[in-house]
Amino acid sequence: MADGLIDILPSLNDGSAVGGPLYVKLQRLIENAVRDGLLHPGDALPPERELAAMADISRVTVRKAVQGLVNSGLLVQRHGSGTFVAPRSERVEQSLSHLTSFTEDMARRGMIVRSTWLDRGIYAPSPEEMVTLGLSSGEKVARISRLRVANDTPMAIERAALSIHVLPNPELVTLSLYAVLAESGNRPVRAIQRISAAILKENDAKLLQVPAGSASLNIERISYLESGKVIEFTRSIYRADAYEFVAELKLGDSSEISGAVL
Template sequence: MSAVFDQGFLAPGLGGPLYRRLQDGIRRAVADGRLRPNEALPAERDIATGIGISRVTVRKAIQALVADGVIRQRHGSGNFVAEAATRVQMGLSHLKSFTEDMESRGSFTSSRWLERSVGTVNPDEAMQLRLSPGEQVARLFRLRLANSRPMAIERAVVPASVLPDAEAVDTSLYAAMQAVGHRPVRALQRMTAANLGPEDAALLGLEAGAAALSILRLCFDAQDRAVEFTRSLYRGDAYDFVAELTI
């Protein structure tokens, strides 16, 4: 801890409040690499004891760094240095799966399954997919990662008549749908701003209330049949959505 916090910010005669000097010292340690992305900070009481200031002062400095995006707080785990803000530009003119998009950028993709099951359609799903009450759907809910970084939460629903076996989806949903002749060829997509609830925020490694982009996508196959309804949450600090407009 001394290598990180021994910046002389407590030296007599220096101006400014202690919490701001501590804040600047941590910020410098992040900037010059002494504190690395995803590295845990010592507990607030350990910082306070180690440099001889109050926990209130330490907490105030940490809260300011959290507000600035330098530090991330994980409930039950502590304070961590935030990852460098690497943003992905996603075009809006082509229909691609997450896997196809990320692999085209040279990123390694992976998923963490949240649910992979077949069950009875609910009223909202039935309306979107034009199904009758009682019909079956495959539910494919997962956390999507690129180079081990959580990027998005996808909750896809596909008619079981299109994809009867949810376990058939390994990495790419669209690859599995193409294998049975129902790959989507067009989609209607609606995008809105959202704030993450506690559970979704925890999955993405963000604080509850963090900004996200909510996307509802309804996809159709070559026979113009509705074959996929997906609700996605993309982390707001990782994506820029880009569209080319012409007159």
């Protein structure tokens, strides 16, 4: 049990806590306890009833505070066991200035990469795929979907679509898509990425081993050949607690900005 948390809970109502609703104050107390080392990864929180009694607040307030921290990934709940401080995962930084594959990027960090295949096949394109990839009526797309894992930590879900003229056999992709494209002279040289914050749905959260409702970074990437032809249309979902994107910005006009988030 986290004795350090028990010591600071009475401060919730003594005027020393930062203002705001009580559930927000409790969240901040718990967040600060984790940051200051009073709570460690794997530590169990007192039961809801005990937390409410120690802080002199209602169980509804405790429940709301704890659920918010579960959704943010700071806490995890295990059925029949209780609520615990979540394991701490090292964030991976990804530059927005360079076009690299997940495999290449993780390898540079000395991380062991593997994939769990969710789908590899040939399909009729969706209207969006037809427009983005410039496909004519009757053409097919190759789709590859996989869970990307680095050092045994699920990092991202990637779902890519390419013309079958570029990737006639999706089964050829065993590790790096870009390595396969390079062999046929179709590796992209630039891309436009759109990044947005989102909340994970249950199925994707289960794949990434985080609670449903956790935050994610969703990326839509359209990649181009040197000729300007679109070669790849990919949508990826990254764990927000394990991945962050870094951009270098230079003062000046728009032509001097490198790695801007669109």
